[in-house]
Amino acid sequence: RFRQQSATQRLRWLTESFRRHAPPGVLTTTLVADHPYFGGSGLGMGMDRENTTWGGFPLSLDWFSLGRERAVDVIGIEDWLGLNFMYGPGSTWEGFQLLGFQAAIFRSASRGELPIIAWITPSDETNLRLKSASALCQGAKHFFYWTYGPTATSTENYWSDLRSAYDGIVAIARQLAGAEHIIAPGRPRATRVALLYTLASDLWQPFGYLHMAERRLTYFALIHEQYLVDMLAERDIEDGRLRDYDALYVADPCVPASVCARIRAWVHEGGRLFGSTAAASRDEHNAEHDGLADVFGIAPRVEVRVQPGRFDLRGALNDLSWLDRVRFAAGGEDFGALGIKAKIRPTTAEVTGVFADGAPAVLANRAGEGAALYAATCPAVSYAKDARFVPAELREKWPAAQRNFIASVARESGAPRLVELSHPVVEAGVFESAQGAALVLANFTYEPIPRLEIRMPLKAPPARVRSLVRGPLEFTTEQSGDALAARGYGLVARCAVALGLEDIVLFE
CATH class of the missing domain: 3.40.50.880 (Class I glutamine amidotransferase (GATase) domain)
Structure with missing residues (x-):
């Protein structure tokens, strides 16, 4: 624990020193490694055997302390969840929602205050869209697709020859651009x-x-x-x-x-x-x-x-x-x-x-x-x-x-769900700002849902509701129950959308 605490302290000292001497707008960051974490160390170092990815017994940083103390300006979460790429199923564990799991640790530790950047490694379109959507659901607003290449000049982690990665990046970037006016200034909705x-x-x-x-x-x-x-x-x-x-x-x-x-x-x-x-x-x-x-x-x-x-x-x-x-x-x-x-x-x-x-x-x-x-x-x-x-x-x-x-x-x-959906195994995230609310959806059933019914608690009636994949949605509003009203959500908007892999629904 001393080594973990001192590591956080030194990162914070470096950030404080950098801010004193660097020009405005330049940020500090560090990237925590997911593969030794999921390979056996967790936030420790492993006890019974070496971790399956790096080998040996490396001691993890204390991710909670990094987030709580804002040791850097932007925290990076890493993705080696290759499945069919990178290091394959052995480094994919339970799948792409683990990228969101990492984001959730830092969102929780910093109470949503620390910016999170997700580093996405080579992935085909399906994998990339699900990884990105899960990370976004859990509070990561920044993305870096690691990295273009070209492959001929590099060693690993490059997607320049992976045609379907381009399609995934385009799909996610277009949705982020359409929701940026809400998500960029927005905060994740609180949970109980x-x-x-x-x-x-x-x-x-x-x-x-x-x-x-x-x-x-x-x-x-x-x-x-x-x-x-x-x-x-x-x-x-x-x-x-x-x-x-x-x-x-x-x-x-x-x-x-x-x-x-x-x-x-x-x-x-x-x-x-x-x-x-x-x-x-x-x-x-x-x-x-x-x-x-x-x-x-x-x-x-x-x-x-x-x-x-x-x-x-x-x-x-x-x-x-x-x-x-x-x-x-x-x-x-x-x-x-x-x-x-x-x-x-x-x-x-x-x-x-x-x-x-x-x-x-x-x-x-x-x-x-x-x-x-x-x-x-x-x-x-x-x-x-x-x-x-x-x-x-x-x-x-x-x-x-x-x-x-x-x-x-x-x-x-009595803890409310973020949103009531007609289907389970659809991950959801909600960002709220003065411009409205953005509902992020990631479909881990892996099957198209022709009609996903949505009951979305809101603080104010929306003028319009639209899917960034499907376009404008018809909607109705109704009064919420006492529990939601007590938390400031006086109404519920009802709508439905056909869901593929992922979508962002805006309540503006």
Whole structure:
């Protein structure tokens, strides 16, 4: 942690020094590397084995600290998500929404204040459009297509000979130009849904790669339901940022006692908590502690069985056997257990789901004015297994059961979605400015949607609504519900659009 903190400090010192001596308008930047991050280091350095891309055990920078302290003027996020290009499926992991995941970390850490530039590596038209749209959904307004070439004079990462990349760049550039008057001065719409990200978990990795996969796949399940997700590190919780949220998701095993205390108080005041992957069962030193056991209504010192497997390789979940099955007495849709199986003993919690042998698998607990839901396995990794990834193709189909289960806590908290869409697995982002609102759509079903119905909360009635792909759209407006009205969104605009890969819908 000292090395991470000192690295942020030195980058900030360099930026401050540069501002004193450089001419106005020249900015500092740095680019964080996605391939060692997803290859095994996370925001740590890997513990059980070398990362799969760089090799060795390189220590990651603290991305949250970089964003929180504005260590540079513009932060760069990197894309090695090649699939059919660059380094292929082995460096693509769960796909192109991971570029948006990186942007979401810096948007969250800086509260939307730090400009984000996405560096897009060689991609065909489909891949490039989806990557760019996901990054834009999560707050990246700047793009650099890395890089033209020519290939004959260069070593790697050049698209001058890749004809379809030109078509993708043209499609995205035209949409950005059409929405620039809203997006450029605009800010991402605020959310009431948060995901805990503890650096302690990435540094210790007590279950290997597993918690990192569960964390980001929990994020996937939520954005597939059009919830924007803010990620909060330990420092953010200690600074009191939980007061801005209605729902918190925890898939990290290592959570400091001080952070647990803040979460406990927040739940007792009415917050809704979701836990998986033996959430908060260890402290920042990787020692077992009581954590949030009382909030989840279970006895402390959870016994965990960890499933061996390649949770870091695209398509590898297909070859893993299920550990067990989660079944719900009240008739909820069951799903497979994967990753871990925690042996737990309820104290005040009600058992709502069981494993095949009748052991508790899902527990619900009331704590003060709030509530908690605990899964004794990894429902988000299960979500990815049932999607059945094909290593070199975009053919995964995300199932409803795990997504509905995970998103139930956000729904029950009353946290509004960014926008209500008729179809899941369409990522959404909203920018707001004095000129109106821009709704960014990225279609990760990979299939055309002939009629995507949209219910868009707005602060003022629009004069017109138009798709930057399809043109003007007919629309109606209606009064919003009390929850949205209390947050300043007094009306909802209704419209529909035929959606291909991506689009930007403007409410002006």
